[in-house]
Amino acid sequence: MLSFNPREILSVTMILFAIIDIIGTIPIIIDMRQKAGRIESEKASLTVFVLMIIFLFVGDQLLAIINIDVASFAIAGSLVIFIIAMELILGVRFFKEEEISSTASIVPLAFPLIAGAGTMTTLLSLKSEYQTQNIIVGIALNTIFVYLVLKNVQWLEKLLGKTGLDILRKAFGIILLAISIKLFRSNTHL
Incomplete structure (x- = not known):
């Protein structure tokens, strides 16, 4: 029998919210929309959902095929999350943005921007702590x-303004930094 735990749901939702950082990526999404002409919200969201569900259930097996243990993947993901956090906090870009095409709703928006290595690593870590x-x-x-x-990204851009977006980016950067350190510490045996 399935039992839903509101506390677990809230924790998982907040952790994924910080990792996905959709608010912090609004400036990137705005830039992508200008370059690609339009972002297909439904397609991007469905792709994100499917990728996360697939990785939740078969992520361990996919890693086993390429002979990588979950702890190593989690540590690699924690480093990626750390770099993303530093980008948000310092306002610099370490990752090269790829050329935008008509498939921008899927690549790079849905994957790897929204459902990337950090999200996948987090899902594997959450599996060990929370009910599926x-x-x-x-x-x-x-x-x-x-x-x-x-x-509603254009409306949000007007509502938050440049200062509001900068504040959100820095706040989520600090949260991601803390998550990356926790993920690293819980998967190393120092």
Whole structure:
């Protein structure tokens, strides 16, 4: 029998929310929309949801095929999250942005920008701490939020303004930094 735990759902939702950082990526999404002409919110959101669900259930097996243990993947993901956090906090770009095409709703928006290595690593880590049904609800809630942000990104840009977006970016950068350190520490045996 499935039992849903509101506390677990809230924890998973908040952790994924910080990792996905859809609010912090609004400036990138705005830039992509200008270059590609339009972002297909529904397609991007559905792709994010499907990728996260697939990785939740078969991520371990995919890693086993290429002979990588979950702890190593988690440590690699923690380093990626650390770099993303530093980008947000310092306002510099370490990752080269790829050329934008008509498939921008899927690549690079849905993957790897929204559902990237950090999100996948986090899902594997969450699996060891939370019940699967609560993780699925957290994924669904985040996907709905991603969809709402993608659908209303121009309105949000006007509402928050440059200062508001900068503040959000820095705040989520600090949260991501803390998550990356926790993820690193919990997967190393020092």
